Structure formats: structure tokens, C-alpha cells
Amino acid sequence: MNFKPILLITALSNLLFDVSAQQKVDYKFDFGPGRVAKNYIQILPETTFSKNMKYGFDFDTKVEGINRGGKNLLTADLVRNNQPFYFSAAVPEGNYKITVTLGDSKAAAVTTVKAESRRLMLEDIKTKAGEFVTKTFIVNIKNRNISDGKVVGLKPRELTKLDWDNKLTLEFDHQTALAGLEITKVEDQITVFLAGNSTVVNQENEPWASWGQMITRFFKPGIAIANHAESGLTLGSFQGSRRLDKILNIAKPGDYLFIEFGHNDQKEKGENDGAYKSYTERLKNFVSEFRKIGGIPVIVTSTSRRSFGTDGKTQNTLGDFPDAARKVAAAENVALIDLNVMTAKLYDALGEEQSKKALVHYAANSYPGQDKPLADNTHFNPYGAYEIAKCVILGIKTSRLGIAKYIISDFPNFDPSKPDDPMSWKWPESPNSSLIKPDGN
Structure with a gap:
């Protein structure tokens, strides 16, 4: 049997995988129904993530599109919801710098952002009417591939986790007003x-x-x-x-x-x-x-x-x-x-x-x-x-x-013997719950 064609195909496959893993990703999204900021991609309430559309709102979550007008095209329009909503983008494995522009020229807003399987990224970001803030954080995306055809042996419950799929998913909670989002693959x-x-x-x-x-x-x-x-x-x-x-x-x-x-x-x-x-x-x-x-x-x-x-x-x-x-x-x-x-x-x-x-x-x-x-x-x-x-x-x-x-500059001095008051600590719950106890005890 001639193994050369098989070896060539394998080499090409590995090369393509390496290229994909190192692929440059740079998305800029402008949310809302108004005019689109230069070099940004417009995201309307009906823009839905799918096999054909590699970015958009996910898991049947809905938002309201609002056009406030104004000279700054990025903040002139936005999407809002008082319920959790998800936005996804297909990306390869790697680390990603995420920049969100939050705020509404006519109303106050408050936002908590989670990534993938409920990783807390931003907590209770408050904006007054007419105020806009830009926040940046890093999200790691992983896949099962190792090398030489080896893969991580996942448990059945992991197969449906957001942590192990082929996209980056962000969850927006509270009363989010989202005007812009940038996703950039970073190596540093x-x-x-x-x-x-x-x-x-x-x-x-x-x-x-x-x-x-x-x-x-x-x-x-x-x-x-x-x-x-x-x-x-x-x-x-x-x-x-x-x-x-x-x-x-x-x-x-x-x-x-x-x-x-x-x-x-x-x-x-x-x-x-x-x-x-x-x-x-x-x-x-x-x-x-x-x-x-x-x-x-x-x-x-x-x-x-x-x-x-x-x-x-x-x-x-x-x-x-x-x-x-x-x-x-x-x-x-x-x-x-x-x-x-x-x-x-x-x-x-x-x-x-x-x-x-x-x-x-x-x-x-x-x-x-x-x-x-x-x-x-x-x-x-x-x-x-x-x-x-x-x-x-x-x-x-x-x-x-x-x-x-x-470590963030505003991290308070913490003493485990003086924990935060559990009665005053607040958490915006994600939509999905489970009664199944995690493995291990």
C-alpha cells in the first residue's frame, strides 16, 4: 500500500488546523437600527446566530432595537432588554480581548456580563442617562483538540457546555443597554x-x-x-x-x-x-x-x-x-x-x-x-x-x-474572617437551572 497520499492529506489537515488556531479574528459590532459606525458590522434585533450567520443573538433571546440619534454613530443606537440575553460569535481557540460600549442617551442602565459557562466578567456596571462607558476584559476559548489526533476525553455532560463549543458566547444581565462590541484575538x-x-x-x-x-x-x-x-x-x-x-x-x-x-x-x-x-x-x-x-x-x-x-x-x-x-x-x-x-x-x-x-x-x-x-x-x-x-x-x-x-485596582482588602454579607450580596441569575448535583462530593 502507498502511504504517501495518506501522509500528505494528514500533513495538510494538520497545517489547516494550525492555521485555523492562529487565525486573526477582529470583529467590530454596532448594535441598533440607526446608521452604522465606520468599519463596524450592524447588529439588528433580528440578527441571529446560526450555521450560516456566524454571529448574532443566541438561544432565542430577544432585544429591543432603539435609535436615539446623535453625532456619535456607535452610541446613537443600541439594543436593550431587562431580561438576560445572549450574543455569540464563532471563533477558534485562543484568548480574546472583549470591549463593550454600554449606555443609553435617554435612560439609565445596569449591566453584568458573563462569558461562556457563566464566567463572571463584569459586575453591576451602572450608567446614568446620557452616560456611556467602555469596558475591556479577556475571555479564553478552548477546544478538545490536542495533537496527533488526540482529544480531551469529555464527560457526557460537557458535550453541551458553552465552554466546549465552537463559539464565544456572552450573557448580558440586569437592564443592559448595549451599543458596541469588539472581539479581538490576542496573543500577549x-x-x-x-x-x-x-x-x-x-x-x-x-x-x-x-x-x-x-x-x-x-x-x-x-x-x-x-x-x-x-x-x-x-x-x-x-x-x-x-x-x-x-x-x-x-x-x-x-x-x-x-x-x-x-x-x-x-x-x-x-x-x-x-x-x-x-x-x-x-x-x-x-x-x-x-x-x-x-x-x-x-x-x-x-x-x-x-x-x-x-x-x-x-x-x-x-x-x-x-x-x-x-x-x-x-x-x-x-x-x-x-x-x-x-x-x-x-x-x-x-x-x-x-x-x-x-x-x-x-x-x-x-x-x-x-x-x-x-x-x-x-x-x-x-x-x-x-x-x-x-x-x-x-x-x-x-x-x-x-x-x-x-488584579483590578479596586479590589478591596479581603479577610475570610470578615466575608461579605450574604443578605446584601446580589446575583442576576442566568436563565438555565439544574437540580442535578455535580459529580463528586
């Missing part, structure tokens, strides 16, 4: 990769959430967060599903890898399993492999479960795993963020009853089809995930990591 960002389980992953549906989808809120451009975590995973299954291979394939020198495992690892009961055996060996392997490509690993201890002892304080339910992570960090001279300690302080500060408001504890009928209460002491709701993301940011600052200079 430091990428922070997240490896972890259900306490880290971007949870797709309300009321579940994790710190990995909230931490994006606290970085300015210069940092891209690439969340490769997934519910139910251990260090071993993360590696076995080729997620570490994927990260090593696309990471560049100077990028970071945050590693948080333990909840599921402690359930492994093989002869060589345990905190000071397979867990320690695998953690060291993650560190060494990422260092080989010039990356900077960071070890994060597992979040505490909400479990109070007779003394009214949070008790350790993770055995030796947090201690093992600390020992690996010390032995390998790796930065450590002790999230286990900080989350215990957070729960203790809230107290046994109030701490339920940081996790998925909801009375029956809080969500469609929910005829029974939800009571989960491992998985966070948006408030809890937001507070824990602040703990991670505190750990970055305390460890004096290089990426600390990219």
Missing part, C-alpha cells in the same frame, strides 16, 4: 490554567457555582483564565482524560497552572492510593511537567466542606490531603494558596446556619421542578463561589505571585 496574555474538580469548574447552571468562574471578575486585561477543571475528577482522572496533555500542548513559558484536588482523590482506595502515596506522586508530576514547558505551578489546598463540630467550628473532613498538598508545595518550592484554611475561616465567620447561604442549600420550589429541598455541603452557590474567589485572590497577593499586578 499570561494564561492561568485551572486544574481541579467541581469546586473549581465553570458550573453551567444555577444555582451551582465554583470559584474558577468568579475569579475572572478580579483580573484586568493581561491575564486570561483557562478553566480546565471538571466535576468528579481526581489528579489521576484529570490526567487520564488527557486534560493535562491539553494544557501542556497549548501553554507557553510564563503561564501559570493552579492545581486543586483532594475531594475525590480521598475516595480512591487502591493499594497505592492515599494522601502521601498516589496523590503526592501525581501532584509532584503535575508540577514537574508544567515546569518543563517553562510554566509556573501553584498548589491550592482543597476547599473545606461545610461540616461543624460540637465546638461550633469547621472540622476537617479531608483527612491528610490538605497536609500532603502543603508538604509537596514546600518540597518542590511551589507557591501555596491554603484555601482549606481560608474556607474554614469563612464558614466559621458566617456560622453554622448562615454558612448555608454560601452553598447549595435551598428550600423546595426555589427552582423549576424542585419539589424537595437542596442541601449540599460541598458545592457552592454564586455567593459562596464569589467569596472563595476572593480567598484565591488574597492567596495570590500574599504569595506575591507575578500575576498579582493584574
